[in-house]
Amino acid sequence: MSHGAADPTMHPEVQLSTSKGYFLGFAISAFLMLVATFLVTSHSVPPFGLLMVISVCAGIAVIAQIYFLLHIDISEHNIWNTVALVLFIPLFLITIGLTWWMFSQLYLRTMDMSVMSSVTNPAVHASAAPKMSDMPGMGSSPDSAN
Amino acid sequence: MSAHASTVDPKKAELWDTHHHSHDVISTRTLGYFLYLLSDGMLFATLFAAYGVLSYQHSYFGGPTPAEFVKPWYTFAQTIALFLSVLAYGFGMNALKHKNKSGLINGMLAAFVLGVVFLVLDIHDMSHLYSMGITIASSGGMSAFMVLTQVHATHIFFGLIWILVMIAQVMTKGFTEETVGRLLTLRMFWHLQAVIWVFVYIFVYLWGYIS
Numbered sequence: 353m354s355h356g357a358a359d360p361t362m363h364p365e366v367q368l369s370t371s372k373g374y375f376l377g378f379a380i381s382a383f384l385m386l387v388a389t390f391l392v393t394s395h396s397v398p399p400f401g402l403l404m405v406i407s408v409c410a411g412i413a414v415i416a417q418i419y420f421l422l423h424i425d426i427s428e429h430n431i432w433n434t435v436a437l438v439l440f441i442p443l444f445l446i447t448i449g450l451t452w453w454m455f456s457q458l459y460l461r462t463m464d465m466s467v468m469s470s471v472t473n474p475a476v477h478a479s480a481a482p483k484m485s486d487m488p489g490m491g492s493s494p495d496s497a498n
Numbered sequence: 499m500s501a502h503a504s505t506v507d508p509k510k511a512e513l514w515d516t517h518h519h520s521h522d523v524i525s526t527r528t529l530g531y532f533l534y535l536l537s538d539g540m541l542f543a544t545l546f547a548a549y550g551v552l553s554y555q556h557s558y559f560g561g562p563t564p565a566e567f568v569k570p571w572y573t574f575a576q577t578i579a580l581f582l583s584v585l586a587y588g589f590g591m592n593a594l595k596h597k598n599k600s601g602l603i604n605g606m607l608a609a610f611v612l613g614v615v616f617l618v619l620d621i622h623d624m625s626h627l628y629s630m631g632i633t634i635a636s637s638g639g640m641s642a643f644m645v646l647t648q649v650h651a652t653h654i655f656f657g658l659i660w661i662l663v664m665i666a667q668v669m670t671k672g673f674t675e676e677t678v679g680r681l682l683t684l685r686m687f688w689h690l691q692a693v694i695w696v697f698v699y700i701f702v703y704l705w706g707y708i709s
Contacts, residue, residue, distance in 0.1 A: 360678035361597050363524050369595045374588030381692070382581050385699065389574045392704045399708055410700035414693055421584065421689040429525070433532050440536045447543040448550060455551035463556060 364429045377420030381413035524679045531683040535690050538653075542694055545649060549642040549702060553709070557639035562632050564643060564706025573703045576619045577695065580654070583612035584692045587661075591685050597673065602681075603665055609688065610661045613654055620651045643702065650691070650698050657688055 360366070388409040391397055397405060418424045424434050555563075590605020624644070627633075634644040664684055667677050 359673075360524065360675045361594060361673050363678065363682075365524065365528060365682050366591070366595055366678060369588065369592045371589055371592045374585055374592065377588075378581050378585040381696065382578060385574065385577050385581075385696070388700060388704060389570050392708055393570050402708055403705060406700050406704055410696050413696045417689070417693050417696070421588065421692065422686065432529055436529075436533055436536060440539060444539060444543045447540065448547045451544075451547035452550040459554060459556075 365423075368423055368427075368429070373420045377417050380416040380420075384409040384413040384416075523675060524682065527679050528682050528686065532686060535686060538690075539694070541649070542646075542697070545642075545646045546697065546701070549646050552638045552642035553706065554639075557637060557642075559637040559639075561637045561640065562630075563639065563709075564703070565709060567627060567630070567632060568703050568707040570704060570707055572619070572623065573699060576616050576623075577699050579612050579616040579619065580695055581692055583609045583616065584689055586612060587685060587688050591681065594673070594678070594681060599668065599672070602668060606661050606665050606668075610658055610665075613658045613661070617651060617654055617658070620647070620654075624648070643706070646702060647698060650694060653691055653694075657684075657691060660684055660687070 388406040391402060391405060418437070422433070423430055424437055426434060551557075553564075586605050586608035588605075590602045590609065593599075593601025593605055632640060634641050661684065664677070664681060667680070671677050
């Protein structure tokens with residue numbers, strides 16, 4: 353493991369490159385994207401099952417790329433990259449997951465009452481969604497005036 | 499304590515560590531750059547979150563949704579162009595391992611050309627949407643869709659400039675500690691674009707197409 357400024361091409365991070373590894377990373381991820389694209393365009397799987405299948409394709413492709421392309425493993429030279437990535441993944445998922453959850457709850461409590469009732473049955477609007485009539489603009493709408 | 503203290507001869511004691519410790523400059527820089535790339539990943543996390551909350555039916559304001567304009571096989575061609583570009587850069591880095599300068603430059607040129615193919619396909623796709631009257635201002639859903647996909651395309655654009663700069667530096671400076679370190683950080687940057695593209699392709703293009 354001797355490496356210094358003498359010959360930078362002998363640095364372990366240069367020497368860990370392998371054509372076979374890069375090709376495997378390419379072949380696995382390209383094949384999985386092909387499968388996902390084929391399933392999506394053939395309409396042979398119901399939507400929810402399709403979402404599950406293409407999510408699994410994405411998961412395996414990303415793991416293959418992280419392992420073969422980014423060289424994330426537990427070797428002495430890459431362990432801190434691996435630790436940083438493992439600690440990063442919860443932050444990534446929490447940011448997306450909690451944001452999506454908050455807004456889906458918001459839509460559930462606000463959107464369907466005001467939008468749906470005023471579109472389908474104007475008379476329901478004032479009684480079914482009293483809080484909406486308190487909002488600026490809502491109270492003076494023609495629907496609630498009826 | 500006193501017995502221990504008396505064994506130290508003040509005239510011979512070494513108070514300073516005078517040995518030379520070699521400092522691994524390349525590894526320090528690549529770890530620092532990797533941490534920066536993870537913060538770039540958090541940028542994409544916020545954009546994916548924004549797309550997640552703005553991809554409901556009402557987000558499109560009655561206008562076009564990705565289900566109406568996404569062409570899966572067209573975007574699959576983009577996917578393969580990007581993956582091949584990443585592969586070409588990988589082969590170039592394998593040539594660097596064997597001190598093969600022309601092999602490295604050929605790999606980087608191939609990566610550059612394939613990256614340009616990806617970007618041209620993206621620009622053609624966006625101008626096609628624009629000609630149909632679908633713009634970033636059409637709806638909240640379209641804003642989230644275009645910002646996310648075009649931020650990724652912007653990463654590709656700057657990556658292409660970086661590839662050209664590194665080709666010039668390798669040709670003029672050769673394999674120094676600086677150029678080799680930069681080639682390694684560019685490898686991380688370029689390969690991470692393929693990882694992020696998998697999420698963009700599956701969860702924005704394909705999921706948008708089926709929902």
